[in-house]
Amino acid sequence: xxxxxxxxxxxxxxxxxxxxxxxxxxxxxxxxxxxxxxxxxxxxxxxxxxxxxxxxxxxxxxxxxxxxxxxxxxxxxxxxxxxxxxxxxxxxxxxxxxxxxxxxxxxxxxxxxxxxxxxxxx
Amino acid sequence: xxxxxxxxxxxxxxxxxxxxxxxxxxxxxxxxxxxxxxxxxxxxxxxxxxxxxxxxxxxxxxxxxxxxxxxxxxxxxxxxxxxxxxxxxxxxxxxxxxxxxxxxxxxxxxxxxxxxxxxxxxxxxxxxxxxxxxxxxxxxxxxxxxxxxxxxxxxxxxxxxxxxxxxxxxxxxxxxxxxxxxxxxxxxxxxxxxxxxxxxxxxxxxxxxxxxxxxxxxxxxxxxxxxxxxxxxxxxxxxxxxxxxxxxxxxxxxxxxxxxxxxxxxxxxxxxxxxxxxxxxxxxxxxxxxxxxxxxxxxxxxxxxxxxxxxxxxxxxxxxxxxxxxxxxxxxxxxxxxxxxxxxxxxxxxxxxxxxxxxxxxxxxxxxx
Numbered sequence: 001x002x003x004x005x006x007x008x009x010x011x012x013x014x015x016x017x018x019x020x021x022x023x024x025x026x027x028x029x030x031x032x033x034x035x036x037x038x039x040x041x042x043x044x045x046x047x048x049x050x051x052x053x054x055x056x057x058x059x060x061x062x063x064x065x066x067x068x069x070x071x072x073x074x075x076x077x078x079x080x081x082x083x084x085x086x087x088x089x090x091x092x093x094x095x096x097x098x099x100x101x102x103x104x105x106x107x108x109x110x111x112x113x114x115x116x117x118x119x120x121x122x
Numbered sequence: 123x124x125x126x127x128x129x130x131x132x133x134x135x136x137x138x139x140x141x142x143x144x145x146x147x148x149x150x151x152x153x154x155x156x157x158x159x160x161x162x163x164x165x166x167x168x169x170x171x172x173x174x175x176x177x178x179x180x181x182x183x184x185x186x187x188x189x190x191x192x193x194x195x196x197x198x199x200x201x202x203x204x205x206x207x208x209x210x211x212x213x214x215x216x217x218x219x220x221x222x223x224x225x226x227x228x229x230x231x232x233x234x235x236x237x238x239x240x241x242x243x244x245x246x247x248x249x250x251x252x253x254x255x256x257x258x259x260x261x262x263x264x265x266x267x268x269x270x271x272x273x274x275x276x277x278x279x280x281x282x283x284x285x286x287x288x289x290x291x292x293x294x295x296x297x298x299x300x301x302x303x304x305x306x307x308x309x310x311x312x313x314x315x316x317x318x319x320x321x322x323x324x325x326x327x328x329x330x331x332x333x334x335x336x337x338x339x340x341x342x343x344x345x346x347x348x349x350x351x352x353x354x355x356x357x358x359x360x361x362x363x364x365x366x367x368x369x370x371x372x373x374x375x376x377x378x379x380x381x382x383x384x385x386x387x388x389x390x391x392x393x394x395x396x397x398x399x400x401x402x403x404x405x406x407x408x409x410x411x412x413x414x415x416x417x418x419x420x421x422x423x424x425x426x427x428x429x430x431x432x433x434x435x436x437x438x439x440x441x442x443x444x445x446x447x448x449x450x451x452x453x454x455x456x457x458x459x460x461x462x463x464x465x466x467x468x469x470x471x472x473x474x475x476x477x478x479x480x481x482x483x484x485x486x487x488x489x490x491x
Contacts, residue, residue, distance in 0.1 A: 033156070033160060033161055033162075033343070034160055034161055034162035034163075034445075036162075036416065036418070036443035036445075036450075037416040037417050037418060037443065037450075039417065055417075055471065057416075057417065057418050057443065059161040059162055059165075059343060059347060059442065059443055059445070060161065060343065061420075062418075062420065062471075081416075084416070085162075
């Protein structure tokens with residue numbers, strides 16, 4: 001877990017070679033409530049940090065997922081389309097959202113460590 | 123959100139906290155929106171077994187027996203024809219034929235018993251007092267709803283007489299010396315009961331129901347998805363002063379006696395418009411929508427006739443995901459000429475997504491008639 005980075009938008013990032021895997025935190029999935037729909041970006045989309053590239057609909061409301069860094073979407077987790085509830089069951093694992101190819105990994109330097117994120121959510 | 127506003131608490135407030143509820147401000151009250159089970163599972167549990175709802179925020183009002191004709195001057199509903207021991211859905215209309223609130227009216231021995239929406243209760247009470255003498259607001263009772271296929275067995279375990287009631291029957295029962303005002307009705311589409319219970323025994327009574335393993339507490343979140351699947355209107359969203367009962371497709375609640383040619387034709391606020399719409403049909407009507415795919419079309423989504431271009435033909439008034447139908451669902455006011463099965467388009471995040479006009483309820487009612 002120590003290689004995970006966290007954003008203030010409650011996303012987690014895990015580096016896999018030159019790819020970054022992105023999902024939402026357990027805290028976020030609990031706050032959202034039961035997820036009923038996930039709209040994922042198209043693979044091969046070039047995105048800029050802060051772009052709204054994904055949507056999560058829970059029984060309560062819709063929430064945007066932002067691109068955490070500049071990069072290119074190379075793979076999305078199609079399992080979430082058929083089984084959005086996976087976001088509640090395993091947000092930090094099986095329910096990853098997308099993988100990005102990131103040229104400048106230093107973009108991740110400013111994000112929080114797990115301990116810092118725990119402090120952040122109080 | 124609560125800010126400095128003094129929120130009201132129901133007699134079950136401490137019990138909600140004990141049960142782990144997440145409390146939110148709702149219509150001036152601090153109410154449970156969900157319990158640890160979560161909205162989705164609470165919804166499914168209610169359809170499979172039984173759910174207990176605290177609806178004590180709703181207004182309970184007693185009118186004297188002699189108020190029947192005075193009440194008929196406020197609602198387009200046949201109150202005189204309501205048999206003792208029976209309850210009927212009604213709505214207060216305004217002079218323009220809009221809906222001020224929807225409510226339940228029960229005929230009990232010697233009086234009428236009304237249940238009105240929490241958000242509208244102060245205005246409703248003032249409205250009643252302006253037109254009817256002897257309005258009595260009930261402030262010393264909680265109101266609980268027990269809903270679902272296991273509701274009858276659970277309540278009959280405490281109060282055996284309720285099993286013999288039919289949908290929309292009302293009766294009083296004794297429970298450990300307290301008088302319960304029970305109706306066989308609810309807001310979920312399921313069989314079930316609404317129970318007015320003296321505030322001082324409300325927690326004991328709720329605990330007695332929750333002791334039944336089939337009963338779980340349900341918050342406002344699942345209450346909303348349950349009523350939407352059942353095709354039932356939420357005041358302030360699906361109906362309000364800008365919608366008439368005919369546009370809202372609530373004509374079933376306007377009995378023959380109050381319609382053109384009936385013995386008590388008209389004589390309620392907005393009768394001119396409402397009777398004309400009954401005769402000629404309204405220009406727009408509340409309809410059900412089943413969006414394709416899984417993306418919900420929520421309140422405020424604009425509806426278009428085509429996949430591109432044109433002006434909106436309507437707007438979603440309630441929408442969400444139906445846990446029992448495992449699909450999104452919505453209600454919208456749309457041109458009356460549209461038919462079941464027609465395709466329209468809801469604009470969600472800049473994209474027009476297809477939705478079919480669908481019959482309501484989305485999930486079949488299970489009333490014990």
